[in-house]
Amino acid sequence: MSPVRELSPRYNAPETEAKWYEVWESRGYFRPRSDSMSGTDSGNRYVIVIPPPNVTGILHMGHALNNSIQDILVRWQRMKGCDTLWVPGVDHAGIATQNVVEKKLAKEKKTRQQLGRENFLKEVWKWKDEHGSTITRQLRRLGASCDWTRERFTMDEGLSKAVREAFVTLYERGLIYQGHYIINWCPRCQTALSDEEAAHKDVQGALYHIKYPIAGAGTAAEKINEDHIVVATTRPETMLGDTAVAVNPGDSRYRHLAGKKLVLPLLGREIPVIEDDFVDPEFGTGMVKVTPAHDPNDFAMGARHGLEQINVLGPDGKVNANGGPYCGMDRFDARKKIIEDLEARGLFVRRDSHLHAVGHCYRCNTMVEPYLSKQWFVKMKPLADKALQAHAEGKTVFYPDRWTKVYTHWLEGIRDWCISRQIWWGHQIPVWYDEDGNFFVARTEEEAKARAREKHGREVVLRQDPDVLDTWFSSWLWPFSTLGWPEPSGDLRRFYPTSDLCTAPEIIFFWVARMIMAGLEFMGEVPFRRIYIHGTVRAQSGLKMSKSLGNAIDPLEVIGEMGSDALRYSLVMLSAQDVYLSREKFEVGRNFTNKIWNAARFALMNMSDFSQGAARLGLDPRQLALADRWILSRLAKVTSEIDKALDGFAMSQAAGVLYHFVWNDFCDWYIELVKPTLLGASADDRARTRRVLFFTLEKIMRLLHPFMPFISEEIWQTLKEMAQDKASWPETLSLAAWPMEAGELFEDLEAEKALGLIQQAVVGIRDLRASLNIPPAQALSAVLVSRNAKALEAAAAFYEQIKTLGRLSEAAFQSDFKKTKAWVGNAYAEIEVFIRIEGVLDPAKERERLSGKIEELSKWIRSMRQKLSNDDFVKHAPGEVVAKEREKLADAEKVLQTHQDHLQLFQ
């Protein structure tokens, strides 16, 4: 005899979650099955690499959604028997982390420069050791079934090696170069940024119109009104670095300026007028000041015309010595002062307000400065071409499909990637310089030294490039570096390429596209085949959720209040597109966990002395009672629907189907239907229904498990304890098989139809009761009438159920509605329900009620008849649609007939 099991009246989420996660992780349930097998052939594999959260990160709703989705997929595939691996890890997040540690130092009145590079990096590692595991601890609380034994960090030894290997390989293939170009410079972080890291934002700026005197026309002061031109600029301070003014060669207004020189105001330098097609005669005055060192267009023009590049800003955004009197001023102060000075000299024309997009540092939101400097770049075109080819060959598929275009457009217009950063935290660039300025690109310092020795014929002192690589230079290797690359490891052979990638749209360019390029370049194969781009989590207001805006909902708070399962389920239910969150939205999940818990509790209460529960049904469904057959049929149907939905990343649909199955089918109907059997009935019937109840509940836990791992495990383990075949149960629900085993269950259309009749009858009775204000406690007599003999027979066969659910004292079944005078009725397609209301029936009222129904129904029937008599419809519509419509019409006509007959009884 199995021990009696009960569930506590209330589900204790915190305790349950802590208990099971510990068990799962410590017993290695999340490790791939093939780890404990010999050989590498383990059948189907399912592999996901986590989008590594920043080491500075704390779990926010975006992470919660992203990782819930991945966990659902991974747990689902694991239960389906795949050799499953979810690789976790954390990103060192170069600039972000350096900023965090610098801020911490600032509180102690220290700067990284004071500490020096080596000590500063020690501080960062110390910070990482203390705080770096916050996010992974939080992922565990979410329930993420990652294989933590394979956790990686982008700065760990293996990944650092991968980074150097990638850099050197690309250099050797001619895909990495160093050069002086205009890049995005963040004056606060004092580093270069890639184009993707400069986020364009609209800024209400101004277009300043400034006079540039023409040279050789007397002194500027005298001739100012006749002999000058006007340029328009949004950044007047850059004029300090002007080396020309450009006009469009086709612009007839300025033909007289050909070959002339202008005097640069304030500095007095003479600059030429040049002609360039870039200039748009329609914009501003049609004259553009050219500042090759501070604007990418001007840089290009400067290159075309051989202009000097004068850099007037320092790395801190302050004017340098080239700015003459403005030296030392901040760029924005200089702007003000320059305008004032121009005004004082009569050289300022006007200021038009002007809205334009300006790049901002994606880490600190400082306005980015286009800045000329020497940086390392990756030549992207050849890499992008491979990715585009892979796409054309169908090797990468985006879900939903619309992201494909976003991806390919970016690849088609790709520009070279600036990968050097002037910060300290990150992978130092594997390039060493000698004193003559020669450099050696090498995997190790020893290798560089050896080559320098070869070149010089003696030992030379080398200095490593002080810059580090863009954080994303390690992230783009993630799908194979985490598996051991560049070593030919077993994991790499077993698990590359991975299966799916799940992420948010924000990082398609930063990360997804680059991973695909890196995978093709270094592994010769795409890193994953399917890419699921899920919605962005936003606050109810539509703004991005962020702590700084104060509109964030902390997932850990929600977990604390309602449990991780509730959080996960709510998020996934809402995730059909972008998720707009407010606190109340989590009630769906919370209420659902409560419902599940109570349904299970009820089942167990009724099985306390039951010893035949088993994971295998061991009964022929055809021999069972209708309700049992029906729920098993629904279970089969729902399982395949969930499979189908998950297969296409329709997470919210899968969750919705399951929700309605558990709540409506299982709780509202099945449990209510079987209550009479569980409480009364013969021992045999009771035992059979209990077995079905046990079996169904156990399968429901399996279906729930990917979505709600904790509560499902808790209930499942309780079921396991009392199962007669528990010896054959796996240790954990995580390792149980996804329903169903072949041939175990099937859809039973006959049962579904028959139960539909019961539902009609019961709903009919309830409906009448409610519309006539009859209290539920008052038992009623009912007559069920049907012209369909089979329907009547079926209804009679399930009299007990109708009686209980409809709260009837007695029920009769007949085919002749005429005997139902003095009864109140409702008609449905197959069955008509009448109830007797002693001494209450008012013939006039009933006439009115029926007339209303008749009128409504007649209208619909007329339109349907019209539709069906339309030759075009019959000709063009699919046969099954026509048949369905005909059937509907026939049903409606039957119902109408019943109403009319019934009405006559009251005439």
Added chain:
RNA sequence: GGGCGGUUAGCUCAGUUGGUUAGAGCACUACCUUGACAUGGUAGGGGUCACAGGUUCGAAUCCUGUACCGCCCACCA
């Protein structure tokens, strides 16, 4: 400036190749503390599917245009 999404019940949203009388959750109304669950049950009210055209036997669904909202991309100073 370019591209992409959205507009369906008071609110938040589903609606899978065009085909029942357009659905759910929340909110609302009425009734119900019925031995799983009031984080619950039963019944109900509420929508000319943004607007204007078009294709079609048939349009929330396909096409064109308009309006508003949102997102992404963008070196016109």
